Amino acid sequence: MEYEEPLFFRVMEYAAHADGDIIDMVSGNPDWGSPPALAAGLHQYADTGGREFQYPPSEGLRELREEIAQRRQVDSDQVIVTNGAGEANYLAMGRALERGAGSEVVMTDPVYPYYPGKTNMLGGDQVYVETARDGRLDPADVREVVSEETACIMATTPNNPTGAVYGEDTMRELVAIAEEHDALLVSDEVYDHFDFSGHFTSALEFDSDHRVVVNAFSKSMAITGFRVGYCVAPPDHVGPMKSRHMLTNVATTRPGQAAVLHALTETGPAYYQENRQRLAERVETFTDALDDAGAEYTKPDGGFYVLARFPDFPGTLENTFELVDEAGVAGMPGSGFGTAREDWLRFALVTPRVEAAAQRLADYFADR
């Protein structure tokens, strides 16, 4: 396995060393702050010490698993608390590939770039399905590429980078396809609190031995650095996934688990609603300004990101650096997300300055 520095680190580093004021729209780090109960929970935990500082159960603190299970209406035996969604995806993909049920992982193009990387690491092969221009995934296109070699189907909803939210029919079909081909549907739903469309449907809605749901508190509680996520796995798969979790990480960090547990029980719906509303407003503001700039874009139904395309300006790393230096806006090259959006740039709306950013882009392209 060759080491490739992740593209977004390269862009962040470039932006950090650039001259002048740069508006950072590179990575999905929420800027709106965590619920107050999160820090309070961490303070409470810091006051314990002794046995409370020692190994939690490998699969996660019992109280946290029960809290998650009650909210998701599943049995707590199905819940594993993981080192963020990153580890949860790794456990699910590892399980899918180790069964002798095929070596292929089906994923969309554009793709969240960790999926192909994890597939390589786990010895699998990538199979891509192109999505519609607006990010919609047609299950019929998935049917065309699945075979007896399909071990795993990756779905991200709300989607990074397209902003698509897969509706109930799509999710039902994806579960059905996984069942028909003895594949595991891995539904990565870390942006589930940021659905602007009202159509988000979790794969948990469909009871099946062939779907794993991945989630995390990284985005919903604005704690990407804590590394606390979870997966919900069917009875046939939860044991081997716990085993892989234990053999990889032993357990998930206990301070983070304790803080999240406290924040989950103490935080009302207003916190989540406000953040979703703020983000929806930023989408309007940013896309309105993109209209003025003559850019093409995909208006997201959910998530943090807007994909935009400017005339004669492909979304290469070089052009991304150009925008940092000349427009003062740092985005992500579309080429970082597969081949389908190489002409595009991705902007994360995790800054209050989205209007200024769009204005800077408009000014830059007007002068060009």
Added chain:
Amino acid sequence: MEYEEPLFFRVMEYAAHADGDIIDMVSGNPDWGSPPALAAGLHQYADTGGREFQYPPSEGLRELREEIAQRRQVDSDQVIVTNGAGEANYLAMGRALERGAGSEVVMTDPVYPYYPGKTNMLGGDQVYVETARDGRLDPADVREVVSEETACIMATTPNNPTGAVYGEDTMRELVAIAEEHDALLVSDEVYDHFDFSGHFTSALEFDSDHRVVVNAFSKSMAITGFRVGYCVAPPDHVGPMKSRHMLTNVATTRPGQAAVLHALTETGPAYYQENRQRLAERVETFTDALDDAGAEYTKPDGGFYVLARFPDFPGTLENTFELVDEAGVAGMPGSGFGTAREDWLRFALVTPRVEAAAQRLADYFADR
């Protein structure tokens, strides 16, 4: 990969549900408390929020890597901060096996049971080397089993479960053997602060492209639940190991990293010395009482554990449960550590009641 509930969870669970007062000597959770600066560091971190709660660099906070590098006298580019020693071992073994340089992992018998489990998960094959009765590892025995199929050699010093500390000559030879066979020596040194012999030698003493050193703050700062460890890897391997780290976990938990960084800089040598001294005294107390009980035992040169054998009482899970119920002492079955010590039981000296425990064992075997 079949799921096997780890033996030590089964014993802990059994002991937790047993009647009466049980002295817990099952797992290596320090009972002596963390340095005060650790909780202070966590409080400080909890007061930050915002950007400080977001993704740290994947390879670890720069300040923490530099602090570790300065203490270990290595370049900080060689340091990756991991989710405990568990992940660090996984990264090193994964790297050793992915190179196309063989599929065999050499490990001792008795063995730390995560090593064979990780080997299975990574698609490798275990090759065992028996150690001497007192836990000494003869490099000549390692030479007998290595071949061009050897990808990795695992060494644990101070050793769990034997308590052996490998001296300078042994470590030099292990590094040399790894070099001769293009293997990676993975030296797991998590008990390095608990060397009673004065002979502990880190593999870092020997500059080589063929050794990775694994360590953690879990034992030295009594925070097994925080999951903060690290590895020091040679330039040829650090890139691919960072890649695996990123693709598995994205990053290591930031609250834990911040707390450890603060504790590292604020904690003087007295904290570590006192804990080592206390543990050395417990070894004396416990083994003296085992003498009185007519038990055979290995007196550890380092680490947390004493292996003991009682007449006509093999170290099975059944007999371990028997000691919980009838003697009020919970240890670990020797059969959990490979085949070489199936007659033995392992006792973790992480309780102030080691004398009472040994007395209970003496009473039980006197009546038997």
